[in-house]
Every structure is written in C-alpha cells, then in structure tokens.
Amino acid sequence: MLKVLFSQRMLAFHALVLVIVPSFVWLGFWQLDRWEQRSASVRLQQGNLAAAPVPVAELTGVGENVRPADRWRTVEATGTWDTERELLLRNRDGSGGVGFHVLTPLVTEEGPAVLVNRGWVERGETALDQPEVPPAPEGTVEVAGRIHYSETEENTGLSNRDGLPEGQIMMVDVDMIAGGLPYPVYGGYVELTDQEPVPDPAPEPVALHELDSGMSLSYAVQWWVFTLVAVGGWVFLVRRELSDAREAAAGAEAAGDGGGHAERPEDGEPESTGRPGNTAGETV
Template sequence: MRRLLLPILASLPVLAALITLGTWQVHRLHWKADILDRIAAAEAGPPVPLTGHPPPYSKVVATGRLDHGREAMLGIELRGTTLGARLVTPLLRQGAPPLLVDRGWVPMERSQGIDRPEGEVAVIGYVRQADTRDWNSPRDDLAARRFYVFDPAVIGAALGLPVPAPFGLVALAPPGTSPTALPAAARSLPRPDNPHLGYAITWYGLAAALVGVVASFLLRSRREHAA
C-alpha cells in the first residue's frame, strides 16, 4: 500500500501547481481580451480631449503648434531595405506643457519631402507612456538629437524645452493619407499579444499527462500485485 501511496502523495502538489498555473493563464486570457476590446472600441470611436493624466493607449486629440525646428529621431527601424527612425516633434500648447509627438517613421536618407504643417494643428493619436531606462539601454546621442529610449524629460531637456508632459502622443494617420506619405504615421492603435490560451492549454495538458502517468503506474502496480 505504501508503494502506491507515495507516488500519489508526491504527484498531488505538482498537479495542484499545474492546475493553478493553467487557471492563472485563463484569468490572464480574459484580462487581455478585455484590454483588446477596449482598444478596439477606442479605435472605432472619436478621440477624446487630452487630459493631464490620460490612460495608456487612449485615443486623444491635442491642439497646438508643432515646433519643427526641434525635431528629434527616436529608435531605429528597418522597413524593407530602408533604414529609418521615428520623427519626434514637440507640440507647443497654450497653457500646458509641451507634448512630444511621434509623427511616424522617416528614412535616414531622405529623397522625399516630409510634411511639416504650420500654424495651429489638432493631432489625433494614442498616448504613449515613457520607457523605463535600465543598465542595458542604449546611450542617446543628445548633440545629434538621436534617442533610443523614449524619456520625455531627457528628450525635452536636450531640445531646450520647458519640462514636457511625462508621456508622449503617437500620431495616427488621417483617413485617406497616402501610404507613401512621410512621416509614415501609425494607422491603428497597438495591440498586445494574447498568447494565454496556448499557455493555459499547456499547463492543463501537463496536468492531464501527470494524471495519466500516475494512473498508468497504479494500474500496472495493481496488475503486478494481482499476479
């Protein structure tokens, strides 16, 4: 009896852990699905006026004047065979801190003109939170206005701006914008991956496999004992 009891007792904590992990992934699945539903609803709806503390990825509209004389480049991105980066331009707002606007991708070597609207503009986009800088973050080239970490405070100081908003705005391309227009602005809100169904199936599958192994062991032991 002890020979059969020990494998059962040893497998129970493992089985409980596998089921717990699978259930946690199911909760994460529903949580992520809710986020995706809210992003889809925000994308389909009209933008809301920008406030001082907007939630991440909310679709907003901000009004001001783009300061093209203080443009900066953010990150590095290869599109096809063309190397480029994100064009970041301060939006100067009346009675509010400057807002760093990611206007879209532009190539490093420019053979095509870039749209630079003058006067007061209304920029529609989604809120981007600041990046977290750590020991592995690439070093910004402040003199060349090339940045690899989206840190509004650092970028604003390098551009000689008053303290900017602690978040940024990623501009969305207006409907009907040519796909070849520069900057190549985002055309949709970002959507996080939702791989949690696969993770849940994996953990529950391992739990089922463990039950199968233990059951097979017990059945074989019973047959051997009967023989």
C-alpha cells in the first residue's frame, strides 16, 4: 500500500496539498487581520465623531501634525478668513461630479492660522479653468469642523506636480502650504461643518466618508473553507487509491488460484493412457 501512496502521481498530489493548505490558512489570517484593522478604524471614527468639540489648539500645534488617534474629532476656532491666499484642491468629488475643494486659511485670534476645507465647488468647462468660488464671510467668524492630519503621497497616493494653474494644488500638504504663508500655521487641516455667520451662497459641505469593516471577515472564512475542502479532497483521493489497490490485489489473487493447477482424477478412477481406443488393463 505504501507503493500506492508514494507513486509519482500521488507524490505530486501530496506536494500540491502541502503548498495550498498552508497558503489558504495564511490568507485567511491575513484577511482576518485586515478586518480587525478596519474595525478598529470604524470604532475610532465613530468615537471621535461623537466626542465633544474642543479648541483646535488642543489637538495640534504649529509645526506639528494631527495624531491619527485624533482624526475626525470636532474642533472649533475663531478668526478671520484670508481669502487672498485661498487654494483649490483638484480632482475632488461632490454632488456634481469631479470639481474642487476650497482650502482657505483661517487666521485665529490666538495668532496661528488653520487651513480649512470650506467645501466643494463645480469646475469650469475644463480642469484648467478657474471655477466660481462663493466668497467667505468678512470679519470675525466662528467655525467648527472635523480635523485631519496633513495629506502626503504615502497616505493619499496623490502627488503634487508642476504646471498647474496658479492657486491649484493636488493635496493638503500642510508643510508645503505653510512655507508660502506669512504667519505660523497649525498642523493638519479642518473640514468645515459649521460656521457663524452662515454665508449664502457657500461651497457644498464635504461629505463624511463613513468607514466600514468591509468583506474581509467573509473572505477569511472563505479561505478557511477552501482549506477544509482541500484536506477533504486529499483524504478522499487517498482512500480511493487505497481501495482501488486492494480491489486490484484481490482480483489478481483470485485469478492466480483458479488457473494455476491442472485438474486431477478422483480416487478409483483409472487414468487415461493417452492413446485413443485403449482401455485400462489392455496390452498391446
């Protein structure tokens, strides 16, 4: 039976199972880890959105970045808009499709400015045209919004590039933007949710991207089911090969017993001389 289990065909099958079973198990745990990470992000977002608003200076400072653990917290600030140094973020989605986000510095009463995403506006006939941007209110305003850390190529997949129209950028790289401003700038930026006074018209508020844990848990279970199927298939094939080998061996043994011996006459029965017409006892 060992010869059957270690035939060339079965060895290839054993090797295949030894490769795919650990791989399927690893893929299942990989998807489980992704699900746990996403679930942790969901809990963080929900908890931070539900937290009480705090002054922006409590969660960031000049030259600092917002901690990932503080993302989506609601912050408040009071100051004046610096619309002369307003920037447009390209390729941002809104209700009307792809357009721009309006990024305006708010110079706070404490001195430093905070970059505020005031919302989405529709683009012009082409992406190179300057869109119509509703003006920010003049004078002192009170704002509230969700705080985010600075955007980089690593955390967005975007990259700033040369040749863009003046005042247009690809992402909120706070350090780069702060280098062109005449005042200190808080780290991170804020997505505006409320302001007083309320302007009319105003850019469309940036929609909250609510996180979910995705399908990773289902994928993990699927990989582990595939593992059980692979092991079950291996057991089934091994048992079938052994059963076929036993049947073949039994058939060969039966054939050997039935055809390997000549038939002998019964006791008392005379043997034939092998010559036609002669009987036992006759002499020639």
